[in-house]
Amino acid sequence: MINTKFKVPLLAIGVSAVIAPGCKKEDPKPNIIFILADDLGWAQTGVYGSNYYKTPNIDRLAADGIRFTNAYAACSVSSPTRASIMTGKYPARLHLTDFIAGNPRNDYPLSQPDWQKFLPLEEVTLAEVIREQGYNTAIFGKWHLSVTKFGPESLPFYPDKQGFNQYFVSDKPDRNDNPERDAHKSDSIGNTSVKFIKGNAGNPFFLFVSFSAIHNPLLEKADSINKWKNVEGSDKPENNPIIAAMLATMDRNIGKIINAVDTAGLAKNTIIIFFSDNGGLEPEAKQTPLRHGKGWLYEGGIREPLIIKWPGVIESGSVSHEIVSSVDFMPTVCELMNEENRPQVDGISLLSHLKTGEPLPERNIYWHFPHYHNGPPSAAVRSGKWKLIEWYEESILKGGESAYELYDLENDISETTNLADSLKEVTRKLSDDLNRWRKDVNAQMPVQNMKGN
Numbered sequence: 001m002i003n004t005k006f007k008v009p010l011l012a013i014g015v016s017a018v019i020a021p022g023c024k025k026e027d028p029k030p031n032i033i034f035i036l037a038d039d040l041g042w043a044q045t046g047v048y049g050s051n052y053y054k055t056p057n058i059d060r061l062a063a064d065g066i067r068f069t070n071a072y073a074a075c076s077v078s079s080p081t082r083a084s085i086m087t088g089k090y091p092a093r094l095h096l097t098d099f100i101a102g103n104p105r106n107d108y109p110l111s112q113p114d115w116q117k118f119l120p121l122e123e124v125t126l127a128e129v130i131r132e133q134g135y136n137t138a139i140f141g142k143w144h145l146s147v148t149k150f151g152p153e154s155l156p157f158y159p160d161k162q163g164f165n166q167y168f169v170s171d172k173p174d175r176n177d178n179p180e181r182d183a184h185k186s187d188s189i190g191n192t193s194v195k196f197i198k199g200n201a202g203n204p205f206f207l208f209v210s211f212s213a214i215h216n217p218l219l220e221k222a223d224s225i226n227k228w229k230n231v232e233g234s235d236k237p238e239n240n241p242i243i244a245a246m247l248a249t250m251d252r253n254i255g256k257i258i259n260a261v262d263t264a265g266l267a268k269n270t271i272i273i274f275f276s277d278n279g280g281l282e283p284e285a286k287q288t289p290l291r292h293g294k295g296w297l298y299e300g301g302i303r304e305p306l307i308i309k310w311p312g313v314i315e316s317g318s319v320s321h322e323i324v325s326s327v328d329f330m331p332t333v334c335e336l337m338n339e340e341n342r343p344q345v346d347g348i349s350l351l352s353h354l355k356t357g358e359p360l361p362e363r364n365i366y367w368h369f370p371h372y373h374n375g376p377p378s379a380a381v382r383s384g385k386w387k388l389i390e391w392y393e394e395s396i397l398k399g400g401e402s403a404y405e406l407y408d409l410e411n412d413i414s415e416t417t418n419l420a421d422s423l424k425e426v427t428r429k430l431s432d433d434l435n436r437w438r439k440d441v442n443a444q445m446p447v448q449n450m451k452g453n
Helices: 056-064 078-087 126-131 186-199 222-229 241-263 326-336 351-356 392-398 424-441
Strands: 031-037 066-072 136-141 166-169 205-210 270-276 303-309 318-325 364-369 378-383 386-391 404-408
Touching: 031 078, 031 241, 056 241, 056 270, 056 303, 078 126, 078 326, 126 136, 126 205, 126 326, 136 186, 166 186, 186 205, 186 241, 222 241, 241 270, 318 326, 326 351, 364 424, 378 424, 386 392, 386 424, 404 424
Parallel strands: 031 205, 031 270, 066 318, 136 166, 136 205
Antiparallel strands: 066 303, 270 303, 364 378, 378 386, 386 404
């Protein structure tokens, strides 16, 4: 059955001029496994520099593939990033800018806009593009793009309405759940994924593995937590024994998935992607060397681990310093699938870079977060080594230059030295770029709260 979402051809923004030829028709269709962690910080795996957290299977993916050092989530909280992965669009363009259902408080200096609280069915998703090519599609785990997480209201916007043939939806546990019984469903997600891989060894498949680990509440088996309490470094502010135990369980299940692919003889024709939806939890664990964590547009809230394994195409042990975003997955898959009627996207295809190492075209990437969640409402732009942050309380309520912070990320990854006052021309240019982008995507702005304190 033809998906009516594909009847009107649309060109991908910024993509047509840089896309190289896609896969040849005679090439076998690669399976695609997308593994998404929840609230995993950039430096919370071994391959990204942790001497405490042990992630041998994630590290194995990096040893067999490519690791990106400048990969970003399109938002510092969950639902908007997940929407950007599914559509290739910035959350600001979708007006889906906060976690669903969001923060209901209205006693802040700024009031949030009336934002989109589910992924509209009209949006073309990654799963729909891939299913059109004859793939069997599945998602197991967290969805977080319906109006509610569970129940009758959520069902009209569930994964089966957005391109997935098979699914089960789970989410973070209740704080009173039994931590001895797979509270975050990591084992259930891993085991169901293995079963799906075994059952689809004879046809191309797209599997979206969506963990709720290492999201709050921090729950894991007591014996595992006690083990990590005795590991050297457990007393450091960036290390947390419960997070370590949760991460070890998730990593073990990632190992199951990798082994299932190998056992089925599918390794040479399977792409495995590992990513996280936003930055790590603070104060539960400092995001050293990055500043702050989830809910902030400092690096700790948006810079993510990204690893892609594609045997025979990507050189083992590669490292890329290109600046990429979660909006880039959709155009990359569209090119890989030779999709002619490509949906409108904000990202660019990474396919040529993955195949040849060819540099990506220069561009800015953007963030817009008109909400309060750990950090205050803000926006940001990264352009080369520069990153500008705008604080909306300052710019909307006070209108002064103090609204901006400018950082040189090549020399100051921890964002310790604000250069906005000393480099006014760079600040002015990037603030102009940010303003133009907001107009282009019709970003919803917060406004002064007349009831706020």
